[in-house]
Structures are given as C-alpha cells and as structure tokens.
Amino acid sequence: MVDQIKDENDFTLVYKEFNSPVFNYVYFRTGLQKEKAEDITQDVFLKIWKKRKTIKKNKSLRAWIFTIARNTVIDFYRTNKKTTSLDDLNYYDFLEAENVSKDDPILFDYLTKQMSKLSNKDQELITLKYINQLSIKEISKVIKKSNTATKVAIHRALKRLKKIISEQKQKNKN
Numbered sequence: 001m002v003d004q005i006k007d008e009n010d011f012t013l014v015y016k017e018f019n020s021p022v023f024n025y026v027y028f029r030t031g032l033q034k035e036k037a038e039d040i041t042q043d044v045f046l047k048i049w050k051k052r053k054t055i056k057k058n059k060s061l062r063a064w065i066f067t068i069a070r071n072t073v074i075d076f077y078r079t080n081k082k083t084t085s086l087d088d089l090n091y092y093d094f095l096e097a098e099n100v101s102k103d104d105p106i107l108f109d110y111l112t113k114q115m116s117k118l119s120n121k122d123q124e125l126i127t128l129k130y131i132n133q134l135s136i137k138e139i140s141k142v143i144k145k146s147n148t149a150t151k152v153a154i155h156r157a158l159k160r161l162k163k164i165i166s167e168q169k170q171k172n173k174n
Helices: 008-029 034-050 061-079 105-115 120-131 136-143 147-173
Strands: none
Touching (some): 008 034, 008 061, 034 061, 120 147, 136 147
16 A cells, blocks of 8 residues: 555555545535536546645555545535535445445345434444444544543444434334
8 A cells, every 4th residue: 555645656656545435535525426426536536636746754644545536526516515515415334333235225225214314424424334434533633632531532433323224114113
C-alpha cells in the first residue's frame, strides 16, 4: 500500500486501491444516485491529485482520502442546496450483526428506509464504519473527534438504528 503520492505511478496505485471504496462512500452519501456519485468521485480524485503534497508522513492516507471525500460531498450539497438535502437521503447498512445480504432487495429497501430515519451524522458514521470499513482511528480523523468520542458516537448510532428497527417491527405486528 502506498502511503504517499509522489508521482503518477503512486497516484495510479492509490486510484486502483481507493476508487471503489470512495465511490461506495459517495454513492451511499448521495442517496444511491449513481451518476452523482460518479461525478463526485471524479472530483475527489482530482482533489487528491492536486493536494497530494499536503499529506504528512506517518499519517493515514486512507483517512486523508476519506476526509477529502467527505468534504467534497458536503461541498456538493452546499452548492446544490435548493435541490437536495443530506437529511433527505436514503442509505443502506451492511451490518454483519444483522446478517444482511446485499442481494435481498426487500431487506435492502427496508434498511434503506430505516437508515433514512437517522440523523445525517449517524448515517455517516454507520456508512464509514460498516460500508467503508474504516477503523475507529481513521473515522476519528475524518470527523475530527477523539477515538473514544467516535467509538461512543458509532455505538449510539447503532443503538438508534436498532431502536428504529425494533419500533418498526412492533408497528408491523400490531
């Protein structure tokens, strides 16, 4: 794994390694809108190339890349306020604990609806942790919080999601 982007060869390696994870992150943050996600992902990699000299040695390249991705998504919504709100988006949660299968369209729709009931912050935390599989340390760098605060925030986001799912199951029984 490359830890610095010194030249085009390094950038190519970084692109190959991170294109899919960055696209997935952006895809879920844009409410499963493929074309928007492709455009934003392209912008992310342009920024990575332009800012390649700002990554400090011994820092997590992965966290740096996802920070750029996160900021690019935020910038996109900031400039397109009139058409979309981050809180209106739907997300899918690949929680292993819930034995979720990506191939189950009914479960996919269900979880998408449940995730959309969470705050934007909770959706982002779950997306970074369970979809992009970033470590607590990397997520804490992306959201600029301590490791402990990040761990607690993720735990609370999952607790809220489970509560939403539990309440929905209770409604369906009645």
